Amino acid sequence: MSIKKIRIAYVDEPPFYWTEKDKSLKGADIELIETVLREIGISSIEYHHTTFEELLQGVKGGRWDINVPIFVTDERAKEVAFSIPVWALGDGFVVHQGNPKELTSYETVAMRSDTRLGLIPGQVQVNKARSAGVNDSQIVLLKNQDALIAALQSGKIDAFAATAVGNNAIVKANPELQSVPLKNNIADKIPVGAFSFNKDNHELLQAVNQQLNKYLGSADHRNKMAKYGITSSEIDAIVSKKNEK
Structure with missing residues (x-):
């Protein structure tokens, strides 16, 4: 990776991402992206606290490099590039x-x-x-x-x-x-969430996806997520989808 410093935008939504009283950042998705970035050689992360409405426009406009995972929709995919899914949530x-x-x-x-x-x-x-x-x-x-x-x-x-x-x-x-x-209708698919990137940031997206493909569903991944109440129910659906490709 030629990139060494990454800017990540987040909002406060436990257990996925939130700011502690001491201003430190915690959450399942924070731990996931830090694990992934470390493996691809990123040595520095700068976090940007924002509002939900600003996430897509912020990464699209280059104010930061990655958004924490949000639900993937066709409408949002017109604005940004999504990573492979990292959870499925009802x-x-x-x-x-x-x-x-x-x-x-x-x-x-x-x-x-x-x-x-x-x-x-x-x-x-x-x-x-x-x-x-x-x-x-x-x-x-x-x-x-x-x-x-x-x-x-x-x-x-x-x-x-x-x-x-x-x-x-x-x-x-x-x-x-x-x-x-809430119960999903039988015909409904459980929505999936993913990190999002500027559509021109091909190098970073490809590197993150390659590492997510290796890591998602591993014992270490499951153990880290379990600390935040994210269980096999939220992981297995995206792991099986990943293995279908």
């Missing part, structure tokens, strides 16, 4: 303990006009909710995960949607809240 809601409005799917939100659902702009859950019939008047857009949690605790919203794995981390830190995994 959605879930975070609600108050006991799930008082019995919210178990986007459709159950749509059926209750008195229900307010918190979402982060630009995330795939926004389109999923709208596709299921959730009215815009029911959707409350908030800038980040901390804002979603605060809105739920204050009663501004009745639930918010994110990944089921991520929601497990949230309720562990907020025991008054409950995580509700």
Whole structure:
């Protein structure tokens, strides 16, 4: 690799990536990319904290080199180049303990006009909710995960949607809240996530993909991810997809 220093953009979404109180950076995807970059000879990493909405435009505009993994969609793939998938994650809601409005799917939100659902702009859950019939008047857009949690605790919203794995981390830190995994329709494929790059950054993308192909699904990879609650359920789907190629 001719590149020696890499700039990586991230947002705060445990257990995938977040800033500790001492300003250190932690998370499953942080540990994964650091392992991969170390193996391909990258000696220096500079992290950029940003908002979710800025991720794609930031890497596209050259403000940084890599984005932490986000869901791969056809629309996003027009803007950036994705690595091979690194996890497959289903959605879930975070609600108050006991799930008082019995919210178990986007459709159950749509059926209750008195229900307010918190979402982060630009995330795939926004389109999923709208596709299921959730009215815009029911959707409350908030800038980040901390804002979603605060809105739920204050009663501004009745639930918010994110990944089921991520929601497990949230309720562990907020025991008054409950995580509700959503069931995928049989016809639905579990969405996959991947690192994203500027489309002109071929050398870095190819090097990262080569190392991910070697590393994903290994015992070391599984052990590192297990520390963050990411299990075989989230890994096996992408490993089998990788082996099909």
